[in-house]
Amino acid sequence: MPNRTFFWFILPTLTTMILFIALPIVSVFIQSLHIEHEQVILVSESCDPFGCTETTSVDTEATEKLRREQPLGRFNGLGTYINRSHLAFEEVREAWGATDTMGAFFSRILNLPFYKALAFTLTYTFVVTPFVLVLGLAIAVGINNLPKLVKGPTIFVSLLPMIVTPLVGSLILFWMVDGDGIIGATLQRIYDDNALSLKASPALTWIMLIVYGVWHILPFSFIVFYAGLQTVPRETLESAMIDGATKWQRIIHVIVPHLMPIVIFVTLILLMDNFRVFEPIVGFSAEAHAQSLSWIIFKDLRESANPLYSSAGATSMMTILGVAILLTPVLIRTWRDFRRRSP
Amino acid sequence: MSLRNLVIAGAVTGLMGSAAWADCGPSGQSIRILASDFPAIHAVAGTAEAMCAGAAAEFTRNHTTEAREIMNAALTPNPAEYTSVIVANSTLTQLMNDGLVRPLNDYVEKYGAHLEPHQMITIDGNVMAVAFMANSQHLFSRSDILEKAGVSGIPSTYEEVLAAAEKIRAAGIMEHPLVMNMKVGWNVGEVFNMIYLAHGGEFFQPGSAAPAINNEKAIAALSIMRSLAEYAHPDHLTQASNETQGLWEAGQAALGIMWGSRGGVILDDEGSSEEVTSNTVLSGAPTVAGGSIPAATLWWDGITIATNVGDAEAEATFAALVSAMTPEMVAEHNDDAVWLIDGFKPGPAAAGVAATATGGAMSYPMIPYIGLMHNALGAELVDFLKGAEGAEQAIADVEAAYVTAAKEAGFLN
Numbered sequence: 001m002p003n004r005t006f007f008w009f010i011l012p013t014l015t016t017m018i019l020f021i022a023l024p025i026v027s028v029f030i031q032s033l034h035i036e037h038e039q040v041i042l043v044s045e046s047c048d049p050f051g052c053t054e055t056t057s058v059d060t061e062a063t064e065k066l067r068r069e070q071p072l073g074r075f076n077g078l079g080t081y082i083n084r085s086h087l088a089f090e091e092v093r094e095a096w097g098a099t100d101t102m103g104a105f106f107s108r109i110l111n112l113p114f115y116k117a118l119a120f121t122l123t124y125t126f127v128v129t130p131f132v133l134v135l136g137l138a139i140a141v142g143i144n145n146l147p148k149l150v151k152g153p154t155i156f157v158s159l160l161p162m163i164v165t166p167l168v169g170s171l172i173l174f175w176m177v178d179g180d181g182i183i184g185a186t187l188q189r190i191y192d193d194n195a196l197s198l199k200a201s202p203a204l205t206w207i208m209l210i211v212y213g214v215w216h217i218l219p220f221s222f223i224v225f226y227a228g229l230q231t232v233p234r235e236t237l238e239s240a241m242i243d244g245a246t247k248w249q250r251i252i253h254v255i256v257p258h259l260m261p262i263v264i265f266v267t268l269i270l271l272m273d274n275f276r277v278f279e280p281i282v283g284f285s286a287e288a289h290a291q292s293l294s295w296i297i298f299k300d301l302r303e304s305a306n307p308l309y310s311s312a313g314a315t316s317m318m319t320i321l322g323v324a325i326l327l328t329p330v331l332i333r334t335w336r337d338f339r340r341r342s343p
Numbered sequence: 344m345s346l347r348n349l350v351i352a353g354a355v356t357g358l359m360g361s362a363a364w365a366d367c368g369p370s371g372q373s374i375r376i377l378a379s380d381f382p383a384i385h386a387v388a389g390t391a392e393a394m395c396a397g398a399a400a401e402f403t404r405n406h407t408t409e410a411r412e413i414m415n416a417a418l419t420p421n422p423a424e425y426t427s428v429i430v431a432n433s434t435l436t437q438l439m440n441d442g443l444v445r446p447l448n449d450y451v452e453k454y455g456a457h458l459e460p461h462q463m464i465t466i467d468g469n470v471m472a473v474a475f476m477a478n479s480q481h482l483f484s485r486s487d488i489l490e491k492a493g494v495s496g497i498p499s500t501y502e503e504v505l506a507a508a509e510k511i512r513a514a515g516i517m518e519h520p521l522v523m524n525m526k527v528g529w530n531v532g533e534v535f536n537m538i539y540l541a542h543g544g545e546f547f548q549p550g551s552a553a554p555a556i557n558n559e560k561a562i563a564a565l566s567i568m569r570s571l572a573e574y575a576h577p578d579h580l581t582q583a584s585n586e587t588q589g590l591w592e593a594g595q596a597a598l599g600i601m602w603g604s605r606g607g608v609i610l611d612d613e614g615s616s617e618e619v620t621s622n623t624v625l626s627g628a629p630t631v632a633g634g635s636i637p638a639a640t641l642w643w644d645g646i647t648i649a650t651n652v653g654d655a656e657a658e659a660t661f662a663a664l665v666s667a668m669t670p671e672m673v674a675e676h677n678d679d680a681v682w683l684i685d686g687f688k689p690g691p692a693a694a695g696v697a698a699t700a701t702g703g704a705m706s707y708p709m710i711p712y713i714g715l716m717h718n719a720l721g722a723e724l725v726d727f728l729k730g731a732e733g734a735e736q737a738i739a740d741v742e743a744a745y746v747t748a749a750k751e752a753g754f755l756n
Binding site (some may be wrong): 035045 | 412425432437439441444461462463464465466467468474477518519526528549550551552553577578580581594641643676683695700701704705706708709710711712714715720725726728729732736740743744748749750751752753754
């Protein structure tokens with residue numbers, strides 16, 4: 001295709017991508033480099049139905065004047081990125097100097113909000129992704145071998161977890177694992193322990209979130225693999241059979257290599273999705289035991305009366321960076337395969 | 344909800360009808376109200392609508408539990424989306440930080456002859472809001488269970504609450520007799536606030552945004568919280584008002600620290616058994632460590648008027664809303680809230696809040712940066728409550744988290 005034609009072909013896509021993807025990211029990045037103006041504080045007296053107290057208030061006029069002079073706020077460089085709420089360079093250095101063992105060092109690091117969230121986010125990503133890949137393939141192969149009559153209904157039922165909205169799905173499960181819910185009460189009965197609670201223990205909460213994550217995203221990998229299975233060439237399979245390959249050997253040596261590009265695609269999507277885990281934490285009210293990077297952004301924007309835009313911006317940028325780092329090995333592999341195939 | 348509004352508005356109109364006459368201020372104006380969503384607020388805004396919608400060109404009410412999240416954005420443009428927001432202590436600060444509400448002194452003079460002086464929320468001499476109801480967390484007790492466990496009388500200090508909880512556990516009646524709103528985030532931060540204030544603690548150094556929580560009072564407050572958590576439902580870190588109310592109504596708790604505004608709902612004949620409702624006693628928030636201040640923060644709900652609207656609209660909105668603050672409205676909705684308006688007859692559902700207020704509990708501080716402190720407390724105390732770190736470390740974490748946020752928000756350098 002001549003370069004000129006290619007340019008006109010790609011122009012609409014490129015324009016929308018710049019407008020709706022690149023520019024917002026740039027704007028978030030610029031925001032993350034700035035912090036709020038200095039607030040001019042006045043000492044004042046406030047009275048309410050219960051009495052009067054001395055208090056402080058914001059001098060809105062003076063603050064507004066500062067705001068007008070510099071609409072973006074004060075330039076802070078990468079200050080927000082390295083403060084305690086994020087990479088916490090100073091705290092990390094301090095912890096390094098003050099601790100003797102790696103264990104003590106890590107326990108101090110995991111007390112910092114960003115690293116605490118990163119720990120859960122990475123664990124979730126690296127446990128859920130392989131499970132979903134393997135189970136998805138297994139279900140796809142299983143369903144592919146079903147008789148035609150039950151295939152359709154089985155596919156439909158297998159897709160259900162994906163159809164349910166993540167927040168709703170997690171809320172339903174949250175109520176089921178409650179001490180009065182069907183799962184929670186059954187577990188209490190099995191272990192004969194009335195105080196057993198899936199919500200009170202950090203380990204059980206992590207397991208619950210991970211199981212929910214696998215359950216929720218499984219249909220995606222299953223349906224993509226199932227579609228891929230329809231393209232496996234019959235001839236190759238048949239010749240493998242003639243060579244005496246067992247069912248298992250056919251899966252490992254014929255089907256999986258054939259599906260490899262799809263496996264890479266699904267891995268990419270899963271890594272991205274799982275790294276941004278958010279809804280289950282809100283749905284399960286699991287903030288006490290598990291926090292993710294996306295949840296920190298949510299907290300910065302919502303929990304306090306003053307939304308911390310630069311904190312949220314900084315965490316967003318680092319989430320994007322994290323996704324990029326996770327995807328690099330997979331992308332490099334794809335690029336190598338591509339080069340090998342087209343000399 | 345709209346059906347409910349219709350019923351309320353209908354009832355009010357039927358009651359007052361042509362008999363009542365209200366001064367609705369300039370006519371033909373647009374009145375647009377943003378408010379949270381609970382019965383007392385419906386009563387005030389609904390009565391205002393019944394009284395003054397006729398004189399106004401437009402009267403709209405948006406009742407949403409998300410009011411706090413949208414109010415600043417909604418009032419920032421000129422003209423603002425709403426002419427009035429119904430706020431509480433913390434949300435008034437949130438609006439005032441951005442200068443989005445106007446002083447009401449002139450309107451109060453013109454339309455507020457029937458208002459009580461204690462309803463005025465004044466900051467530096469300017470009336471910024473007119474309060475109509477009070478709320479606070481306080482003690483709920485099941486008198487029958489206390490009696491069965493051999494506890495005499497209703498506990499009045501946290502030490503007595505803990506002793507009573509231990510007796511109930513020892514008697515084998517309940518393993519976890521206590522319910523508290525300890526959900527991670529705002530709720531658990533609020534529990535700390537209550538107990539810390541009862542120890543006589545201060546959040547900030549006077550006149551500045553520098554934190555002042557790293558002291559023995561905070562450590563003492565945390566140790567009380569840890570002791571309470573021992574007797575609280577195992578899932579307490581996921582429980583807020585709806586969950587604690589549910590446990591109470593299901594008869595699974597004997598002692599509770601819950602909001603006064605839940606009192607009416609718990610005592611009514613819906614959602615619970617006769618055994619629970621007839622034995623539930625509401626009393627003032629307990630004191631702690633030999634102090635005399637009830638461990639609670641007092642809250643009010645009141646009306647404000649937006650800065651960025653026309654003067655005639657502002658005046659009409661104020662006139663309409665205060666026209667609802669009458670003894671007749673209170674008589675109609677007596678048990679919906681602890682009213683600060685003339686004519687209120689405190690019933691059993693109001694006993695807890697009334698006792699807490701007269702006991703001298705502190706108001707929730709109206710300080711511009713209290714939201715950041717509350718947020719830091721809500722996030723950083725959890726590790727301590729889980730037993731993963733010590734009290735000193737938890738307080739140090741809160742301080743560090745607050746300082747980081749306050750620097751970003753421009754309150755500290």
